Amino acid sequence: MIDIRKAADRGQANFDWLDSKHTFSFGSYHDPKHMGFSALRVINDDTIAPATGFGTHGHRDMEIITFVTQGVIEHKDSMGNVQQLPKGEFQIMSAGKGITHSEYNGSDSDPLKLLQIWIEPESLGGIPGYQQKDFGQTQGLTPIITPNGENGTLKIKQQASVSHLYLASGTQQQLNITNNRKVFIQVVEGQLNISGQILKPGDGAKITDQSILQLINNSQQILEALVFDLP
Template structure:
């Protein structure tokens, strides 16, 4: 079964310095039918104006993934991490028992665009953690997040895997899921068919009871694929 979350149906937020599209209920945006999918709780498509950002705020018991699409993120947290992420980089912050952090667009001219993703962990508490990496632009599926760090992926406290998917026009790729698993596909760029259903940029697809995922690029695509419990 495939259910599509269309890009233009997402929640819209405009604070001037921040423009965001919320796939699921978040902050001031609430939709009773869009409260998350499996352990996936947030996919926010954030656009941050130059020289602005998120002031210091706290999180607890959440796995927070950021994927930079354009520009740079300046990150600072209460564990002493101070990092710059550039376009193409993934960041995974495990909030654990509690962490304070800020995210800022350090450029005075270039906007920042990134996906903010929240995953519910399978264990509460514990020490906060921070990881980041650029996995490049390897064609096909690249594992970027897993529970065990396979293939150099970032390690998350949940039985899930996140892949980066890159395909050129006409190219196809498959991903087989274990029985009972679910999947979410978030298309970033291009035009993609997933098991015969077409997606446009910003669309998301929730897949249940689909053991084999077949991806075909109608135009060159970049997408994220979540393998979920």
């Protein structure tokens, strides 16, 4: 089964400094039909105005993934990390028993765009952690986050993985799904054809009871998406 979540149907929060689209229920947006998918709890598509951002705030018991699609994040946290996160880089914070952090747009003139993703951990508590890496843009599926951190991937405290899908125009990628796993695909750029259904930027797809999918880019643009393999 392939259940499409259209970008236009997402929840929205709009402030002077932040425009946020919510794939799943978040903050003041509540929809009992969209409370998450397996361990995937949040996908927020955020646009942050220049020289603004999220002040210091806390999290616990959540795996928090950030992927920058435009601009640079200025990051500080209670573990002592002071980092810049530019376009194309991935960051994961394991909040564990508790962490505080801030995220600001590093530009005084240009907006910052990012995806903020929350995945529930398989166990609560534990020591917080921070990881950050640029994986480049490689044709096909590139593993980014895995439960064991193998082959240079970032490590997550859940039996879940995240891959970066990058397809040139006129190419495709086969996705094999084993052991009745669930898959969620979030389109970042371009158009994705799944079984004749076209997904555009901001669209997502919940995929269950499938073993093989052909992910096709038959548009004239580059396709970029995130693929979540979930328990």
